[in-house]
Amino acid sequence: MPWGPARVPSSGSLSDVLIGRRSELALLRAIVAAPPSLALIEGEAGIGKSRLVGELLATTELAGARRLVGQCEQLQEPLPLSPLLDAFRLAAGELARSRPLNPVTGALAPLLPEIAGHLPPPPPPLPDQRAERHRVFRAAVALLDHLSPLVLVLEDVHWADGGTHDFLAYLAAHQPRDLSVILTVRTEAGRLPIREAFARAPSGPARSVGLTPLSxxxxxxxxxxxxxxxxxxxxxxxxxxxxxxxxxxxxxxxxxxxxxxxxxxxxxxxxxxxxxxxxxxxxxxxxxxxxxxxxxxxxxxxxxxxxxxxxxxxxxxxxxxxxxxxxxxxxxxxxxxxxxxxxxxxxxxxxxxxxxxxxxxxxxxxxxxxxxxxxxxxxxxxxxxxxxxLAHHYRHAGHTTEFVDNAEAAADTALSHGNDATAARFLLQALEIDELPGETRVRLAVKLGRSAVDGLAHAEAVPILERLLATEPLPSDRRGELRFALGRLLRQHGEARAGHLQIEQAIDDLADQPALLGRALAVLAAPETVVDRHVSEHAIRCDQAEEAARRSGDHDVAIAVRIARASLLLEQGDPESERLIDELLRDDRLRAVPRERARACLNWAQGALHVGHLRRAEALLAEGREAADQVGYLRVVEVVELVTAAADRAAGRWEGLEERVRRLGGTASMFAAASQDSRLLHGALLAATGPAEEAIAILVNVIAVAERAGAVWPLIPARTTLSRLLLTLDDAAGAAEVATTALAHVRSKGNWVWGAETVLCLVDALDVRGSAGTAAPLVAELAAGIVGADAPLAQAALLTARAVLAPEEADGLLDAARTTLGEAGLRYDEALASERLGRHRCEHAGDGGPILESALRMYGTMGADRDIARICRIMRQNGVPIPYPWRGGRPSHGQTLSSREREVALLAAEGKTNQEIATELFLSRRTVESHVSSALRKLGLLSRKELRGLEVERPFDDG
Structure with a gap:
């Protein structure tokens, strides 16, 4: 039997798993399995020698084996045989139960008073000190033999005293046949005396297990x-x-x-x-x-x-x-x-x-x-x-003039190689120098403005540019370039309105720089960034950008303007956008600039998702990812992840998605705008999966931030998502109010493709309140606004809104909406449409059961628990059997509650909060949320409010 957990060395490691040492551990196991054996585990300090020993002693083969572990200490005058004596002290219990010992082991009694009572009497002292030491060595080997089969581990032998080294040499020559010896030693310790003795051991040379750094x-x-x-x-x-x-x-x-x-x-x-x-x-x-x-x-x-x-x-x-x-x-x-x-x-x-x-x-x-x-x-x-x-060394030497000159040169070199982050870092360091001449400061700031956008130095660069614009008398061309750079930085920093205004102010100053003017106007043509600018204004800016690009004669500017034109058309669902995008993707001039291609493809992919073209979005996403990977474009890494998550949400690929978007929207996000989109996506997911309270909190926060920043996207979709969520919570008045506010933004922007879902939410809210007929002018306005638009989401929303207003035509309209969404691959929206169609048929003497079951299965594959609870209630109300399992696997406890779910549900029915339930039942709040969500789904309830009327007689499972 082993002699207790204290025998296994403690590594103090943060990791529960041994990484990168599989072959070394296998070699050690083989060595120990064939005694007598000797092993040297070698490596520098911190390389994991003790951790490897600990893993060895924890293996199943050694789980019941005897082992002794001794530790050499780093002392100025190490004690003779101290690691071996420390190891022997651990064997007191075993010696108390064992057979009689060899009398020579009594020579250890004076050295081991803690276990002397278990040893034979000490023999008379010998006059020759060398003979006495030899007898102690013989005693130690005899005791090891007595305790065998045994694994002896001595740690940090490079710190051992000469006497210990001598004993190990003696042990190598007289090793008991059932003893395995493992020593750990640092490689930097040089040549230890025991190495030669271990190499000539009668049992065979010691095996060396060398540890190198991890890959x-x-x-x-x-x-x-x-x-x-x-x-x-x-x-x-x-x-x-x-x-x-x-x-x-x-x-x-x-x-x-x-x-x-x-x-x-x-x-x-x-x-x-x-x-x-x-x-x-x-x-x-x-x-x-x-x-x-x-x-x-x-x-x-x-x-x-x-x-x-x-x-x-x-x-x-x-x-x-x-x-x-x-x-x-x-x-x-x-x-x-x-x-x-x-x-x-x-x-x-x-x-x-x-x-x-x-x-x-x-x-x-x-x-x-x-x-x-x-x-x-x-x-x-x-x-x-x-x-x-040179910049680095002159900076730390305190020679500022030489530092600034070399830092600027280094930034120029980095920019020429596309390394904007490095350029921004050097320029930021140079601009920290207080005694810079004004012209030098402006010149460096202009370069910083160019590099900081792609160099992810937004927060550091913005105050520098703002201070220069406020305090320095600048020529118009410099002022215009600084304003343009500041505007781009502000937009990426989440300040949509402030950034847009800065770029608008830069236009007049850039009149004599048509290339920069064309780029600035192309940015102003983007419709999804700012409120209070109608799409017609964006179209005018796009026309002006084309004229500036023509004046400049710069092909790169012309490409940038065509990219902006394609984005503007795409966001409005204009079919012409597809032709223009295809032309640009085939253009060798765009393919020669991977960064521009990556940005364009990712922007188009987002636009395609906005209007409901999932397959086109995924193709553009793949193209953008490939272009970004080609040049290691760090700026867009987070955007790639965001668009991927949005595409997965639309396609119903929700496995692990909530955790991904939660991370994307966290405090570590590099782009404030991308972080807001991530939080919108998170809120939309939770609206379907729960808890609803968290979804509402996230959406309200997104709306507040977007309103402050003046960002039309995600303001409109966030309000629309919140309106839809409030409808599922039976708050039709709140849903109507939120949708009406969103509709004001839609009218201000003039893009009805974005507003179709908003209109549908408002129509549904009015329908619940018995006044759907008043929405007829609004639906007509929507229809006029999306005439000819290639936008599956908007077209399906229009069909559905018309179905609400014309019940006699509803079946065909709802079926057409479902087909439109299904053909677009929008799995979650298709499930919603199927639920609506199935419910309509059930309520109007049709056979809606199979369609409701299909929607239930789609929700099930996505884990949309709130939607599952709602559709289960609809099915019960209409006498439609609920098939189990419907997730493609076995749902826990079928449609009945487990004992724990019942316990949680009853406490929730009493009005207790999740935290109060967690405290009472000694559970985590997250576990309680999961049980509440599961209980609501199984009981066919939509909210905690409905639990207040929970009947104890309702069938529960005590399993």
Whole structure:
């Protein structure tokens, strides 16, 4: 039997799963399975040696095996045999139950007073100290033999004293046949005395199990397991660079981040990772290693930390004034203590945090001096000027003029290679210098305005541009360009109205710059960004943009304007948009600019979803994703995820969708506008799945933010979704009020394709209140507004609204609406239309049962619990049997409630809140919400209010 959990080394790991060590664990298991055996687990500090031992001892093969674990301590004067004696102390219980011991084991009694009572009497002392030590060694081997079969683990043997090393050499030559010995040792410890003895052991040479750093995919898997969420590639790559793949360092970094942020927010905040303070535990380890070096080696290593992760030998020699031999020796000594490692023939810091610790160990004045010397050394080198590195070193040396010159040059280089984020970073740093001349500040700000849009530096750039426009006397062309840049940034930052106004103000100033003017007018042509601008105004702006593009003679501007024209037409359901989009996608000039193509395709994909063309949206999404991936276009990564989620929602692919959109709309979102769209999508999902209270809260928030920002999208669809939700909660008056407000925005914008669903909500609300006939002029207005529009959602909404007004024609109209939505692939909307048609037929002496059942199954595959509850009630009311299962699998407890669901439902019927129920039943609030939702669905109820009349006699399942 094992001797208790204390025998398994504790790694203190954040991860429950061993990552990237499958082959090493398999090798160890094979070694231990064939005693007598010896194993050396080797690797640098933090690489996971103890974790691997712990995993080995936890395997099923060793679950019942005896094991002893001893730990070597880092002491100035280690105690003789201390790890072995510590291990023997753990065997007291076993010795108390075991057969008589070999008398020689009594020699251990004076060394082990805790278990001396279980050992034979100590033999008389020997006059020869060497003989006495030999007898102790024999006693220890005899005791190990007595306890065998046994696995003996000694940790951190590089810290063991000479006596322990001597014993291990003796043990290798006299190893009991049922004993397996495992030692952990650091690779940087150099050549240990026991290695040779273990290599010549009679039982065969010791097997070496070498541990290397984790690969980038392993680091990503480890972090994903700790944070319990997916990781963006950029975050995973930065985490690997920061930690060098050393598991201990990875987990210490994550532990530090978890002290600051919720786990779900961390992957979206690479800025926090980039600016992370070094974990205290890691700092102590690195500083201890640094202090073990001699003064010349420390001096050279500090200079190396200033130069970079991989210091250039020439630059290092010039900065330190040392010759090649001195530098090679110093780097070798640093490598021996684990601060550096060799890769590709060059010395690197072990990981970015090791370099950071060495760097921060120097006085500030010393660092500034080394940065200046490094900059001078880099300037004296051959080849192109390394402007990015020069900017970095001059900045930290405090030489602002040289820093600004090189930062601007570095930004220009980054922009020429399409790296807007890097350009924005250099420009932001340069603009932090207070003593910049006015002309230089304006020039840099103009470049920042261009780069910040794609460089995701919105929040930092906006106040800089606003301050310049407010305080600097600017020539009109500069003022116009700054206003245009500021307007674009504000729009992406969620300030639709403010951004639109800035660009409008820039138009006159850009009159003499037709290329920029054409681009600015093309932005103003976009209809979905701002309230209080009629689509006719957008069309005029588009015409003006075409004229400016013609004057400029710039083909790229002409392409941008044609893209805007296609978007404007698409959002109105104009069939001409399809022809224009197809032409643009075949245009080699657009294909040559992957970023422009990616942006265009994603905008068109969103427009196609707005009007109900799912298949076209998915094709455009695929094209946009491919173009973005081609050039690693980070700006649109979040938009790709958003459009993908919206397409999945429309197509009824809801598995895991709620969690995806919840994450997209979180605080880590890079784009305020995209975050609002994500929250709208989240609210729409919850309106179908529940809880309704959370859906209402999200939609109300989206509406409030959109109203403040002046963003027409998602203002209209958010109000429409809220109106529909209120209708399902029997609040027809509230639904009518919300729909009427949304309708005012529709009229102001003049795009009835967007307003069709709004009109239908208002018609339904009026119908519930018995005044549907008053909506006839409104339906006629809608019909006139979408004449000739290729917009399945709008056409289906019009057909449905007409059905409400003309009951005698309703069957054909509702069937046509359902067919329109089904042919468009809009699965959820098709289910809603099927429910409406089935209910109509049931209520008008038709056979609506099969259609209701079809709708139920569609809701079931999507997990639309609120819709399921509603349609089940409709089916019961109309005597339509409810088939089980209808999800494609076995629903829990059929249509009856489990005992827990019943308990929760009865408490809810008493008027208790979810939190009160959770507290009373010792459940999480989320679990209570799930039980309430399930109970409502099974009972065919739409809201908690209806639970107030819950009858206890209703059949329940006690299972």
């Amino acid at each position: 980038p995919p392993d680091v990503e898997e480890l972090a994903r397991g700790v944070l319990k969420t997916d990781l963006p590639g950029a975050f995973a790559a930065l985490l690997y660079e920061k930690t060098g793949g050393i598991p201990f360092v990875v987990e210490e970094v994550l532990r530090t981040l978890l002290e600051r942020l919720p786990a779900g927010e961390i992957p979206g905040r690479p800025d926090v990772l980039a600016g992370l303070a070094v974990p205290t535990v890691l700092r102590d380890v690195v500083l201890q290693r640094l202090s073990s070096l001699d003064a010349p080696a420390r001096e050279i290593l500090c200079a190396a930390a200033v130069i970079g992760m991989t210091p250039d030998d020439r630059v290092l020699a010039e900065v330190t004034g040392r010759d090649a031999a001195e530098i090679a020796g110093a780097l070798g000594r640093a490598q021996a203590v684990g601060l550096l490692h060799e890769e590709g023939g060059h010395c690197h810091f072990r990981h970015a945090l090791a370099r950071q610790i060495v760097y921060e160990s120097m006085a500030v004045s010393g660092r500034r001096w080394l940065h200046l010397k490094t900059a001078r050394a880099l300037e004296s080198g051959a080849g192109p000027r390394p402007v990015a590195r």
